[in-house]
Amino acid sequence: MMMMLRRLLRKRWVLGVVFGLSLIYFLTSTFKQEERTIKDRTLLEVRDSDHRIPWKVRFNLGNSSRQITQCRNSIQGKTLLTDELGYVCERNDLLVNGCCNVNAPSTRQYICKSCLANGCCSIYEYCVSCCLQPDKQPLLERFLNRAAEGFSNLFTAVEDHFELCLAKCRTSSQSVQHENTYRNPQAKYCYGESPPELLPI
Amino acid sequence: MLLLVWMCTLFGMMGVVGTEQEARAKPESGPSPVLTQESNCTQLTLKLEFSSKVVEHEYIVAFNGYFSTKARSLYISTALRNAGGGLEWHIVPRENPASDFPSDFELVHIRQASPSSLLTLEDHPYIKRVTPQRKVFRSLKYVPSSEVAAPCNNTETEKWQSWQSSRPFRRTSLSLGSGFWHATGRHSSRRLLRAIPRHVAQILQADVLWQMGHTGSGVKVAVFDTGLSEKHPHFKNVKERTNWTNEKTLDDGLGHGTFVAGVIASMRECQGFAPDAELHIFKVFTNNQVSYTSWFLDAFNYAILKKIDVLNLSIGGPDFMDHPFVDKVWELTANRVIMVSAIGNDGPLYGTLNNPADQMDVIGVGGIDFEDNIARFSSRGMTTWELPGGYGRVKPDIVTYGSGVRGSGMKEGCRSLSGTSVASPVVAGAVTLLASTVVNRQLVNPASMKQALIASARRLPGVNMFEQGHGKLDLIRAYQILNSYRPQASLSPSYIDLTECPYMWPYCSQPIYYGGMPTIVNVTILNGMGVTGRIVDKPIWQPYLPQNGDHIDVALSYSPVLWPWVGYLAVSISVAKKAASWEGIAQGHVMVTVASPAENDSEVDGELTSTVKLPIKVKIVPTPPRSKRVLWDQYHNLRYPPGYFPRDNLRMKNDPLDWNGDHIHTNFRDMYQHLRSMGYFVEVLGAPITCFDASQYGTLLMVDSEEEYFPEEITKLRRDIDNGLSLIIFSDWYNTSVMRRVKFYDENTRQWWMPDTGGANVPALNELISVWGMAFSDGLYEGDFTLADHDMYYASGCSIARFPEDGIVIAKNLKDQGLEVLQQETAVVEAVPILGLYQTPSDGGGRIALYGDSNCIDDSHRQKGAVSELLTECSLCTKQTKKKFVYLCFSDCFWLLDALLQYTSYSMTLPSLSHSHSRVAPPTGLEKPLPQRLEGNHLYRYSKVLEAHLGDPKPRPLPACPHLSWAKPQPLMKLHLVTYGSTRSCCQWIWTKWLCRM
Secondary structure: OHHHHHHHHHOHHHHHHHHHHHHHHHHHHHHHHHHHHHHHHOOOOOOOHHHOOOOOOEOOOOOOOOOOOOOOEOOOOOOEEEEOOOEEEEHHHEOOOOOEOOOOOOOEEOOOOOEOOOOEEOOHHHHHHHHOOHHHHHHHHHHHHHOOHHHHHHHHHOOEHHHHHHHHHOOOHHHEEOOOEEOOOOOOEEOOOOOOOOOOO | OOOOOOEEEEEOHHHHHHHHHHHHHOOOOOOOOEEEOOHHHOOEEEEEEEEEEEEEEEEEEEEEEEEOHHHHHHHHHHHHHHOOOOOOEEEOOOOOHHHHOOEEEEEEEEOOOOHHHHHHHHHOOOEEEEEEEEEEEEEEEEEEOOOOOOOOOOOOOOOEEEOOOOOOOOHHHHHOOOHHHHOOOHHHHHHHHOOOOOOHHHHOOHHHHHHOOOOOOOOEEEEEEOOOOOOOOOOOOEEEEEEOOOOOOOOOOOOHHHHHHHHHHOOOOOOOOOOOOEEEEEEOOOOOOOOOHHHHHHHHHHHHHOOOOEEEEOEEEOOOOOHHHHHHHHHHHHOOOEEEEEOOOOOOOEOOOOEOOOOOOOEEEEEEOOOOOEOOOOOEOOOOOOOOOOOOEOOOOEEEEOOOEEEEOOOOOEEEEOOHHHHHHHHHHHHHHHHHHOOOHHHOOHHHHHHHHHHHOEOOOOOOHHHHOOOEOOHHHHHHHHOOOOOOEEEEOOOEEOOOOOOOOOHHHOOEOOOOOOEEEEEEEEEOOOOOEEEOOOOEEEEEHHHOHHHEEEEEEEOOOEOOOEEEEEEEEEEOHHHOOOOEEEEEEEEEEEEEEOOOOOOOOOEEEEEEEEEEEEEEOOOOOHHHEEEEEOOOOOOOOOOOOEOOOOOOOOOOEOOOOOOOOOOOHHHHHHHHHOOOEEEEEOOOHHHOOHHHOOEEEEEOOOOOOOHHHHHHHHHHHHOOOEEEEEOOOOOHHHHHHOOEEEOOOOEEEOOOOOOOOHHHHHHHHHHHOOEEOOOOEEEEEEEOOEEEEEEEEOOEEEOOOOOEEEEEEEEEHHHHHHHOOOOEEEEEEEEEEEEOOOOOOOEEEEEOOOHHHOHHHHOHHHHHHHHHHOOOOOHHHHHHHHHHHHOOOHHHHHHHHHHHHHOOOOHHHHOOOOEEOOOOOOOOOOOOOOOOOOHHHHOOOEEOOOOOOEEOOOOOOOOOOEOOEOOEOOOOOOOOOOOOOHHHHHHHHHHHHO
C-alpha cells in the first residue's frame, strides 16, 4: 500500500496536479481577500440595490410649525445649538424646554451657513439645521436607500428626521483620508450624499 | 500621513501562571536576606522576611533515595507497624505534577505521635530522617532607598503585550520570557500574594453599594473592544452587540473584550461592579488585533445615538495628533458620555502617556498592584502635547488595581490579567455603579464624575503626581461625594506647592530663582456646571504679603472657552527682581471664577458660577552662579507625532518612533535627576535660541536635535559662545541610505513612511557648528568600549568628521552599523572619532563638547528598548550575550556628561580623557563630503523653522519670543493658615468644607 502511494507520488503528473490545485487555491484565496479589502474600504460606494438597509425614519413632512413643548437639541455645541425644529441659536438663547428662543435676534431656522454645494459644512450645527430643511428629504431618502451595510447599524437605529440629521452630519469613516487626517478639515460635516472633497495633505 | 498605533493590552496569563508555579516549586527557607540590585540600580531594595511555624501532627519523612509513591507508602507502613498498634496515620497526598515521579520524601499525618514512634520510623533502613512539617511565611517589602527611584530594574520580562495593528503582534516575543528574567523586579512580589483575594469589586467595597440596592441598573455602558460571545454565562444584561470591523463575527476571539466586560458587569464567579448595567458591546478590534480610526468614528457615532452613559476604552496609542479621533472623543464627552481609558503600558519610562487617556475630558486610568505600588507597566509622565513652549498636564487622573486582576474568561470561568487595560474597566465599572446610585441623573456628567473620583481618591505615599495622578480610586468616598454633589468647577491639581516632595516632582526637585525660565504648572479646570463654560473676567493673583507672596510674579493663560466640560489654566511663576538674592518660601493664591449657561433654570440668560481658589507655594533661592546653570534646548527636538522621527537606536525595531517628548521630565528624567544631584540647575528653553540671555547660563545642552535652525539663531549662538557660553551637543546618526532603508509600510495609514531626519538632524547641526571648523559625519557606528575606566556602549551614533586641530579628540574602534543595516555585513572601523573638546580662541570664549551618540543619556533606550531588544535577541542568544545586553541596558554615561560639564563650566578636563591613549589627531574631514539632507524629505511639514517653498524649503521669518504678561497682584495682608500640604490635599479640603456646608 505504502509502496503504491510512494510510487504514485513520484509520478510527474500527480505532482503536477497537486501543484496546480495548490496554485488555484492560492490564487482564488488571494483574489478573494483583495476583493474583500477593497469592499471594506468603499462601504458607501457600494451601489448594491439588493442590500438596502431597512431604515424606518419618519419624516414630519414640512411640519415645522407644529407646537411642541419640549425640544431635543444637538447638545454638544461649544457656542451654538440646533433644536429639532431646525433653529440654530446661541447657548444663552436656549429655553429651559430645550428649544431655541425664536425671538432672540441671532436665532435662525434652516440655515445653511458655512455649507458648500456638495452638502458639506464647516460648522456642525449649521449642517444639522440645513439638513432639517423639508426639501432635503428626497436627498436623505436617496442616501438611506443607497447607504451600504457599513452604516446599517447607525441608520437603521435612526428614528426620525432630526436624529438622521444629527447622525448624518457627524464626521465618520467617510470624512478621513489615511485614517488620521480629514479629507477636508474646513468642511467636514456633510448632510449630503458625497464625502467631503479630498484635499491633498 | 500620521501613524495610528492602537495598542490594546492583553496580558499574559501564561507568564503569571508560570511564575506562580515557579514560586511553588522552589520553596526557600533560611535567613532573611536583603537583596539589593546591581550597584548602579540601588534605588529599590527588596526585603525578604521569613517566619515559620510547626504544623501539628504532620511530619516530613525523608528517604535515602528516590522511590515511587507505592514503595514509599510500603516503607512507612512497615516502619510504623514496628512501632506498635493503635497509631493513627495516613499519608498526606501531594497533588502536583511531580507526584508521578519518584520522590525522596513523604508527608505523613500521625495522630498522637510519640517520640518513640518517630524513632522507629527513623530505624527503617531507607528512611533518612523525620522532621516536623513547618509552614513558612514569607513577606516581601520594597524599600525605595531614595526619592530618586529611577526605575531601572529591567531584567524582568514584561508580562504584558501590546498590540500594534500596523506591526506584527508581539505575543511570542513577550510572554514567554525565560525564568532568568523573572529573577528580580517589582512584579515578582506578586507570586507571594496568592492569599490575597483578587476580586477587585469586593476589594473596592462595591458590595457596600450592592447591599444598598445599587447594581448599575439603568446605566448604559459601552465596551469598545474585541467583542463578546453571545451566551457567555457571566452576563445578564447584554443589550446589544455590534460589529464595526471587517470580520464576520461578533464573538471575542481573544478574550480581551470578554475580560473587560466581565470586570464591569460580570454577575457570577469573578464579579464585576455593575451586573445590572445595560451592556453595549462594540467590536472594534478584529481577532488579529487590527483596528482603524474610521471604524472607531462610526462606532462612536452609534454610541452617541444610543445615548451611552459610560464608555470604556482599554486601548490607546501615541498619536494625539490624530485629529479626527481626538475631535470625536471630545464630541462624545460633549454628548455627556463619560469616557474612561487606559493610560498605557509603556512604563516605567516617562513621557509614555497614551491617547485618548491623556485628554483633559477623559478619565485616564493608571495601574497599581495589590500592594499599592504603581505597576511597573503603567505609563506615566506629563502629557507632551504642550511641548516645546508649554508644560504638560498631570496624568493619569487616578490609579487602581491593574495587576493580577481576575475577570471573565473567554468562554467561561475566570482568569487573571494585568495591564492598564484591566485598570480602565475597574474604573469604568465603578463609574457605572456610582452613576446608578445618583437619584438625579442630570447631575452626572463627565466632569462631575471625574471631580468625584479625583476628590475622593486616596493619595499613595512616596509617589509623584505624574505617576499616580490624584491617587487610588476610593469607591465609597466617591459615592459620598457624588451623592451630595452640587454643580461647580474644580482644579486638577487643586493646589500648587512646589516644595512638596515627592508628590510635586519635578517641581519640588529644583527651587526657583530670579532670572530663571518661568516655571509652568498646567492646571486642568473641570466644570461640572455645563458642557461649555468661560472664565469670568480674569483670574486674580493674590500674593500673601506676610508670606512673601510679593517675591513672585505670576502670569496666567487659560482656555477662552471651557469645552467639553474642561479647560486649562496655565500658571507661570517667576521670581521678582527684589528677591534675586533672597531665600525663603513665598505664598499666595489665584482665584478663578467659572460661569456656564444654566440649563435647568427657569429664567433665560441665567448663569451658574463657581469660584475656585488655587493656593500657590514656592521655594526661592538666590540666583545660582552661571557655571551651575544648564539650559536644555527643547525647541529643536522634534518627535512623533506628527512626523516619522526614527529612534536614535536602530536596534529597537519594535518601536521605531521617537515619541517620548525628549524632555528632561520625560525620557531624559534620569539625566535631569543626575544633574540635579551634581548641583546643577537645569532649565528648559522652549523658544528659539534668540530668546534667552546667554550671560545667565554656563552651558547650553543640545541632545539629539531634529529641528532646523533659523539663520538668526546661528548668528546669536556664535556671539554667545564668543562671550563665554559653552555648548554640549549629543548628536546621533544621519545617513540617507539608512533612512531610506528604515522606511516602512504603515498598515494603518496605508502608505509608506520615510523618516524625515535620522536620529538627529546632522546637516542642520553641522551648519550650526561649522564656524568653529566642526562637523559630524554620516557614518553609523555601534559597539562597546572602555573610556576613562567606564564601560560604554555606542548605539547607532555618528562620528566627528571635522574638528579644530587644537581640540581634543577621542577615537574608538567601532562596528560599522551602516554596513550592517544596508548589506548585512560586519566590519570594524578603527579609530572612529566620537568625542571632541574644544576651547574657543576668543578672550573669555566658551567651550564646545561634541559626542556622537545620545542613547546613553536617554532613558527610553536604557530601559524599555533594552528589554524589548533582549527579548527579540534572546531567542537565539547565548548566556553571555544575554548578560551583555542586561549590562548594556543599565549602562548610562552620566559620568561623561559630568566630565563634559566640568569642562564646559569650569574648564577642567578629565586627565583620563586628555591623556587617553585613545586621543587622536582631530580629523580634517576633507577626504569625504559632509552629509547632505535627504532629498525629498518632508521635514518642512513638521518644522517650526522651515516652510514649503518652490524648490527647497526656506526658513520662515523668526517668530517673536514668548512674552508673558504678569497678572496684576492684589495683595492680601492677613495671615493665611495654610490648610494644604503634604498630608492633605487642598482639594480634599475644599470638598470637606463644601460638604460641611451642606
